[in-house]
Every structure is written in C-alpha cells, then in structure tokens.
Amino acid sequence: MxxxxxxxxxxxxxxxxPLIVIYxxxxxxxxxxxxxxxxxxxxxxxxxxxxxxxxxGLTATMRAVPPWFTRxxxxxxxxxxxxxxxxxxxxxGDYLEYQALFGEPPGxxxxxxxxxxxxxxxxxxxxxxAMTTIxxxxxxxxxxxxxxxx
Amino acid sequence: xxxxxIGGTGTALINILFLAILFVVALAIARLRSLFAIVMLSGVYxxxxxxxxxxxxxxxxxxxxxxxxxxxxxxxxxGAMLLxxxxxxxEKPLKRIGPFIVCLVTGVMLIYGSxxxxxxxxxxxxxxxxxxxxxLQINWFDTGVPNVVTSVLASYRGFDTLxxxxxxxxxxxxxxxxxxxxxxxxxxxxxxxxxxxPRPAASNTDGGAA
Numbered sequence: 001m002x003x004x005x006x007x008x009x010x011x012x013x014x015x016x017x018p019l020i021v022i023y024x025x026x027x028x029x030x031x032x033x034x035x036x037x038x039x040x041x042x043x044x045x046x047x048x049x050x051x052x053x054x055x056x057g058l059t060a061t062m063r064a065v066p067p068w069f070t071r072x073x074x075x076x077x078x079x080x081x082x083x084x085x086x087x088x089x090x091x092x093g094d095y096l097e098y099q100a101l102f103g104e105p106p107g108x109x110x111x112x113x114x115x116x117x118x119x120x121x122x123x124x125x126x127x128x129x130a131m132t133t134i135x136x137x138x139x140x141x142x143x144x145x146x147x148x149x150x
Numbered sequence: 151x152x153x154x155x156i157g158g159t160g161t162a163l164i165n166i167l168f169l170a171i172l173f174v175v176a177l178a179i180a181r182l183r184s185l186f187a188i189v190m191l192s193g194v195y196x197x198x199x200x201x202x203x204x205x206x207x208x209x210x211x212x213x214x215x216x217x218x219x220x221x222x223x224x225x226x227x228x229g230a231m232l233l234x235x236x237x238x239x240x241e242k243p244l245k246r247i248g249p250f251i252v253c254l255v256t257g258v259m260l261i262y263g264s265x266x267x268x269x270x271x272x273x274x275x276x277x278x279x280x281x282x283x284x285x286l287q288i289n290w291f292d293t294g295v296p297n298v299v300t301s302v303l304a305s306y307r308g309f310d311t312l313x314x315x316x317x318x319x320x321x322x323x324x325x326x327x328x329x330x331x332x333x334x335x336x337x338x339x340x341x342x343x344x345x346x347x348p349r350p351a352a353s354n355t356d357g358g359a360a
Contacts, residue, residue, distance in 0.1 A: 027213075033296050035209040037303065039314075043217040050225045058332075067331045071322070078319045081312050096308040098293075109294030116295065116304040119311070126315045130322030131222055137325045138229035140332020 006055070013055040020048040028124055032113075038120040042127025049128075050135050058139050067140075070132040077126025081119045088115070161205070168202040183238045185231050193224035206270060210299050 093100020196219030
C-alpha cells in the first residue's frame with residue numbers, strides 16, 4: 001500500500017468495481033429471461049468486494065463492509081427464502097407454493113413472479129454474504145497482503 | 151444453434167481444441183510445484199471449461215463455472231495459499247503409482263460409460279424426451295417465466311434451491327467458525343496504526359462507492 005507503483009491498478013479497479021456490481025444486478029434481475037440468476041449474481045458481488053480488498057487492503061474493505069454485516073446478510077438471505085415458504089403456508093397453500101401467495105387460480109402469474117423475485121433476492125443475500133464471510137475468514141488470518149507474498 | 155445441434159466439422163474442431171487446452175493445463179497443474187502457478191492455472195482451467203460448456207449449449211453451467219470456478223474459488227485459493235507454504239513438497243516417484251492407477255481406472259470406466267450416452271442434442275434422449283419436455287410444455291401456463299431454467303430452479307424445485315441456499319450459508323458459517331470472522335486481525339491492524347482516522351462505516355454493500 002506504499003509507493004505509487006499500484007496507481008494504475010487502483011485507478012482501473014475503481015472504474016471496474018461499480019461496473020462489476022451493476023453487472024451482478026443485471027444478472028440478478030434478468031435471470032427470468034437470460035442465463036444466470038441469484039447464485040451467480042451473489043458470487044459476482046462477492047468477487048467485486050474481493051477485488052476491492054486485494055487492491056485497497058482488507059482493513060479498508062472491512063471498514064466499508066464490516067464482517068458482522070456479511071454474516072448477518074447470509075442469515076437474513078436464508079430467512080427471506082424460508083419466509084416466502086411460510087407466507088405461502090399462511091395464505092393457505094403448501095410450503096413455497098407461489099400460486100397461493102395471492103390466492104390466484106392456475107394461469108395467473110403474479111404470485112409466481114413475486115415469489116421468484118423475492119426468493120432470488122434471498123439467494124443473492126445468502127450467497128454474497130456467505131462468500132464474503134469465507135473470504136474474510138481466510139484473508140483475516142494474515143495481517144496485510146504484501147507485495148512479496150505473490 | 152442448429153450447427154451445434156448437428157455438430158459440424160468446425161464445431162468438432164473447436165471442441166477438440168478446447169479439450170486439448172484443458173488436457174495441457176491439467177498436465178501442467180500436475181507437474182508444477184509452485185502453488186501460485188497452480189492456483190492461477192486452475193483458474194485458467196475453469197475459464198476454458200466455461201467456454202467449452204457454452205459451446206455445447208450449457209449456458210447456465212458455463213456462467214456458473216466462470217463466476218464460481220474462475221472468479222470466486224481462485225480468489226479463495228489465493229487467500230488460503232497466503233496462509234501456507236509457497237511450494238508443494240516433492241514426493242517420491244514410487245508414491246505416484248497409486249494415484250496414477252486410480253486415475254487410469256477411473257478414466258477407463260468413464261470412457262466405457264460414455265459409450266452409452268446419447269448424442270449431443272438428441273431429441274429422443276431421456277433428458278430431452280421425458281420430464282424435460284414436460285417442463286417445456288407446461289412452464290408457460292404454470293409460471294409465465296420465459297426462462298425454463300429459472301422456473302425449474304425457483305418454482306418447480308424451490309425446495310432444492312432452499313436446500314442449496316442453506317448449504318451455502320452453512321459453508322460460510324463452518325469456515326467462519328473454524329477460522330474466525332477475521333475481525334481480530336482487523337483490530338490488530340487498527341491498533342498498530344492508531345493515527346489512521348477511522349472513517350464512518352459506509353452502509354452500502356457494493357463497496358464501489360468509495
């Protein structure tokens with residue numbers, strides 16, 4: 001983190017990281033019509049964070065996105081997913097039966113769309129949170145990644 | 151699209167090229183001792199196999215391989231590599247015979263099994279004719295989602311995906327419980343540089359706004 005020989009790397013990374021995150025959300029919300037989905041989007045968001053950590057250091061990353069946040073995010077994601085199942089139960093259907101969310105007859109798709117979008121948000125939170133937690137756990141063992149380590 | 155289904159000469163050549171690259175990379179990984187080079191080459195292996203998956207029309211699998219195999223696992227392996235030695239220990243030549251025989255037998259069994267596999271894009275294969283065809287026929291009326299992969303993953307097999315999400319969460323939890331959350335090293339680094347003014351924690355998750 002000293003000296004100027006990482007300047008190009010840092011400038012390029014600063015330009016790239018927002019694009020990576022936007023691409024992750026594109027993958028997330030176009031999962032209905034294209035390849036990809038919440039699993040891939042969650043991994044891409046985690047990779048953006050890891051790129052930030054590799055270029056700017058783990059301490060800065062942990063200040064921006066604290067570890068308690070990532071592990072809570074992973075848990076909240078699973079709860080969102082499971083919550084949709086209980087929502088369907090309370091609406092009178094089976095567990096995770098999206099058709100029952102709004103009590104629609106077969107052929108109506110609002111419940112399906114809402115259910116899929118909500119569970120995909122849950123998967124996004126769970127995957128990105130868990131992946132970042134794993135990275136923090138591994139990278140947190142060494143104080144700072146030095147140039148000689150490569 | 152149709153060319154891939156039929157499998158013309160050009161597609162076959164590109165297939166052979168990709169598989170040859172995979173073979174060479176795998177050989178290089180087996181022979182190298184430097185862990186950094188091995189981690190990087192395994193990323194290359196994932197990227198090439200992702201391109202090959204897309205060539206055989208498994209777009210979702212290729213995407214996942216590129217994101218998880220080439221992106222995430224390379225980064226995690228690099229992080230793990232920093233905790234250990236930089237080179238693998240050289241082993242005795244006699245010890246290589248056992249793994250070699252296991253690989254040989256497994257490879258022969260896989261090739262023997264692949265003789266019975268249906269051809270790529272075969273409309274009468276069990277995967278295309280049975281439950282897959284049914285999903286394609288009833289999906290639009292049931293869910294109204296254009297991408298059948300999404301509707302199968304999220305709606306028809308929502309239980310499976312819930313289980314997978316729980317598995318990912320459990321994996322993160324297990325690693326964190328074994329290795330710690332990484333906060334101790336952060337606190338140590340902060341104690342070593344007391345002059346660094348602590349900035350207020352940003353509430354956004356993207357980390358790109360800084």
